Amino acid sequence: MVTIVDVAHExxxxxxxxxxxxxxxxxxxxxxxxxVERAINVLGFSPHAGARSLASRSTNVIxxxxxxxxxxxxxxxxxxxxxxxxxxxxxxxxxxxxxxxDPRGMERAARGSMVDALLVMDIESDxxxxxxxxxxxxxxxxxxxxEGRRNIPCIDFDFEQAGWLAVDRLLAxxxxxxxxxxxxxxxxxxxxxxxxxxxxxxLAGCAASGVVGTVHACPGxxxxxxxxxxxxxxxxxxxxxxxxxxxxxxxxxxxxVEIGVHSPAAPAIVAxxxxxxxxxxxxPVDSIAVPAEAIGIAAADVICDMIDGGTPPGVRLIAPxxxxxxxxxxxxx
Amino acid sequence: MVTIVDVAHExxxxxxxxxxxxxxxxxxxxxxxxxVERAINVLGFSPHAGARSLASRSTNVIxxxxxxxxxxxxxxxxxxxxxxxxxxxxxxxxxxxxxxxDPRGMERAARGSMVDALLVMDIESDxxxxxxxxxxxxxxxxxxxxEGRRNIPCIDFDFEQAGWLAVDRLLAxxxxxxxxxxxxxxxxxxxxxxxxxxxxxxLAGCAASGVVGTVHACPGxxxxxxxxxxxxxxxxxxxxxxxxxxxxxxxxxxxxVEIGVHSPAAPAIVAxxxxxxxxxxxxPVDSIAVPAEAIGIAAADVICDMIDGGTPPGVRLIAPxxxxxxxxxxxxx
DNA sequence: CCGCATCGTCGAAGCGCTTCACCAGCATAA
DNA sequence: TTATGCTGGTGAAGCGCTTCGACGATGCGG
Numbered sequence: 001m002v003t004i005v006d007v008a009h010e011x012x013x014x015x016x017x018x019x020x021x022x023x024x025x026x027x028x029x030x031x032x033x034x035x036v037e038r039a040i041n042v043l044g045f046s047p048h049a050g051a052r053s054l055a056s057r058s059t060n061v062i063x064x065x066x067x068x069x070x071x072x073x074x075x076x077x078x079x080x081x082x083x084x085x086x087x088x089x090x091x092x093x094x095x096x097x098x099x100x101x102d103p104r105g106m107e108r109a110a111r112g113s114m115v116d117a118l119l120v121m122d123i124e125s126d127x128x129x130x131x132x133x134x135x136x137x138x139x140x141x142x143x144x145x146x147e148g149r150r151n152i153p154c155i156d157f158d159f160e161q162a163g164w165l166a167v168d169r170l171l172a173x174x175x176x177x178x179x180x181x182x183x184x185x186x187x188x189x190x191x192x193x194x195x196x197x198x199x200x201x202x203l204a205g206c207a208a209s210g211v212v213g214t215v216h217a218c219p220g221x222x223x224x225x226x227x228x229x230x231x232x233x234x235x236x237x238x239x240x241x242x243x244x245x246x247x248x249x250x251x252x253x254x255x256x257v258e259i260g261v262h263s264p265a266a267p268a269i270v271a272x273x274x275x276x277x278x279x280x281x282x283x284p285v286d287s288i289a290v291p292a293e294a295i296g297i298a299a300a301d302v303i304c305d306m307i308d309g310g311t312p313p314g315v316r317l318i319a320p321x322x323x324x325x326x327x328x329x330x331x332x333x
Numbered sequence: 334m335v336t337i338v339d340v341a342h343e344x345x346x347x348x349x350x351x352x353x354x355x356x357x358x359x360x361x362x363x364x365x366x367x368x369v370e371r372a373i374n375v376l377g378f379s380p381h382a383g384a385r386s387l388a389s390r391s392t393n394v395i396x397x398x399x400x401x402x403x404x405x406x407x408x409x410x411x412x413x414x415x416x417x418x419x420x421x422x423x424x425x426x427x428x429x430x431x432x433x434x435d436p437r438g439m440e441r442a443a444r445g446s447m448v449d450a451l452l453v454m455d456i457e458s459d460x461x462x463x464x465x466x467x468x469x470x471x472x473x474x475x476x477x478x479x480e481g482r483r484n485i486p487c488i489d490f491d492f493e494q495a496g497w498l499a500v501d502r503l504l505a506x507x508x509x510x511x512x513x514x515x516x517x518x519x520x521x522x523x524x525x526x527x528x529x530x531x532x533x534x535x536l537a538g539c540a541a542s543g544v545v546g547t548v549h550a551c552p553g554x555x556x557x558x559x560x561x562x563x564x565x566x567x568x569x570x571x572x573x574x575x576x577x578x579x580x581x582x583x584x585x586x587x588x589x590v591e592i593g594v595h596s597p598a599a600p601a602i603v604a605x606x607x608x609x610x611x612x613x614x615x616x617p618v619d620s621i622a623v624p625a626e627a628i629g630i631a632a633a634d635v636i637c638d639m640i641d642g643g644t645p646p647g648v649r650l651i652a653p654x655x656x657x658x659x660x661x662x663x664x665x666x
Numbered sequence: 667c668c669g670c671a672t673c674g675t676c677g678a679a680g681c682g683c684t685t686c687a688c689c690a691g692c693a694t695a696a
Numbered sequence: 697t698t699a700t701g702c703t704g705g706t707g708a709a710g711c712g713c714t715t716c717g718a719c720g721a722t723g724c725g726g
Contacts, residue, residue, distance in 0.1 A: 280554030
């Protein structure tokens with residue numbers, strides 16, 4: 001293994017000079033800098049991460065907690081993660097993966113100085129992990145938005161606003177009875193933050209306009225069809241749909257085709273999903289994009305800034321945008 | 334921060350004794366052990382990972398390289414990862430996530446002693462990362478099976494055998510013209526190892542029995558329907574399907590329903606996908622399960638064993654199993 | 667009763683890096 | 697001239713842990 005001593009020797013300087021060249025924490029003459037950099041390249045030196053973290057008390061690693069629970073949309077999770085990883089790297093950080101549901105995993109990583117900070121995904125409205133986080137020395141941030149006091153920064157998409165926005169669109173198209181085809185039942189039951197907030201925004205939007213809206217949990221697999229059928233059967237007057245679970249999209253879409261686009265009972269759909277999913281549906285749908293990668297990027301930026309001593313930003317919500325792909329004609333009353 | 338010195342002081346022993354209690358590398362009297370363990374708990378001590386890795390020259394971290402390319406089945410990837418993470422933890426290892434497509438990311442992690450070993454996913458038939466791996470000090474293993482010389486252990490599902498197995502089943506049911514509805518075109522184009530091997534097994538199986546089989550790339554999204562339609566239109570005599578891409582499953586299934594199960598032209602389907610996906614299809618299908626989590630578990634076991642100095646196992650392929658869910662009646666000739 | 671393993675514990679030497687305190691050399695100000 | 701302040705460089709003291717060699721205490725056979 002080649003160490004900083006070898007580099008210093010090769011360059012004919014002291015090891016502290018080599019260290020200062022790498023960190024840039026002191027001015028170094030151009031001539032010396034060149035010699036050191038050459039030596040580093042010639043020897044293929046890369047500093048020992050452990051030694052570095054011991055001496056500098058920082059690891060350049062961020063812990064990422066993702067409880068891999070059932071019902072989560074892996075597609076979205078993956079995109080968020082990929083945003084985090086990529087952006088963290090540009091800040092010089094690597095990601096340590098923590099997937100155990102047990103918060104002690106995070107504690108272990110933090111207390112053992114394995115990470116400089118923690119990022120926590122899949123937040124529930126009353127998440128037990130938050131208590132653990134506040135006890136830790138390292139800064140942390142949540143990807144999601146729990147209820148109650150928030151002494152930890154939160155980054156997320158504004159699902160509540162998305163609910164309002166979808167209702168606005170459906171109302172503008174003349175629909176008076178709305179339904180939210182939401183997350184799988186287990187996600188709802190856990191009070192996963194985004195599911196709660198979407199439902200809240202949706203219901204508040206409905207209430208504000210004096211229309212009736214109902215929320216329906218919907219599994220992610222083939223059973224989605226059954227849920228759609230049931231909603232259509234038991235609430236026949238429903239014509240406005242906010243569809244969060246993409247598994248339901250094809251079925252409600254085929255119902256639309258079946259009934260005829262110009263029928264007065266023809267449903268209108270607003271899909272809430274990543275942009276590529278909305279485009280992959282067998283026909284145009286209005287959609288509100290879930291900017292999964294952007295969430296990851298924002299989260300990485302926030303946490304890196306906090307590590308650098310920046311002030312925690314409180315809550316950072318990415319605003320929803322509605323993309324209209326269907327004819328905007330208001331339906332006949 | 335509480336260090337080993339504090340623990341030693343609290344327990345009234347030397348720091349080396351504390352260290353030996355934790356590592357178990359020397360015999361310790363029960364009485365002393367109890368005192369030390371009590372001190373550790375009282376103070377809430379957890380050893381500094383950096384210091385540990387500096388002194389012991391091992392990190393208890395495994396690097397996991399996952400290039401997040403388009404067309405990969407995130408569902409499967411996630412399950413593999415979750416298997417790896419869970420199993421690695423039971424061996425005492427954490428996972429460092431490396432997603433950059435650039436192999437230098439792995440090199441950085443390895444050369445900087447950030448990881449004890451590397452696990453590499455999404456292997457292509459002629460993968461450029463393999464060259465980098467062989468240069469490194471740390472052991473590594475591949476999840477996948479590249480072509481050519483294999484001086485690095487490989488763990489994977491036996492996709493080639495799965496191809497044979499599916500052909501056997503379809504032939505046994507009396508079908509004489511087979512098609513593989515495979516991975517998305519970009520996955521095929523990259524010569525992703527599993528796609529290549531599945532096609533090879535499938536074609537070899539067909540050839541061995543003197544029947545004609547064709548391989549069709551199939552996108553993962555809504556365009557899957559178009560591919561299915563095209564195959565049915567241009568190769569009308571096809572009745573036996575091996576479907577790898579689950580996106581195509583519903584469409585070919587609805588074709589089956591349309592044409593009538595008892596029609597002589599009724600297609601037979603063998604699905605190759607995780608068990609839960611096969612169960613979520615709107616009807617029974619014969620399927621070969623892709624044991625994603627088991628792959629992750631096997632990979633974690635292999636790499637942990639290698640770190641402990643075990644001999645690398647060469648190639649470890651998990652055998653496919655066919656689950657029959659449809660009537661086994663041989664169709665009329 | 668002595669010599670010799672064995673057991674349990676300790677002291678101290680690193681592991682490879684960062685960073686503080688210090689210093690020599692030089693330019694500038696008094 | 698001497699005092700003053702930069703600039704660019706060095707030496708050495710840790711950071712918190714593991715591990716090697718040493719050492720007193722005990723048990724045993726001769």
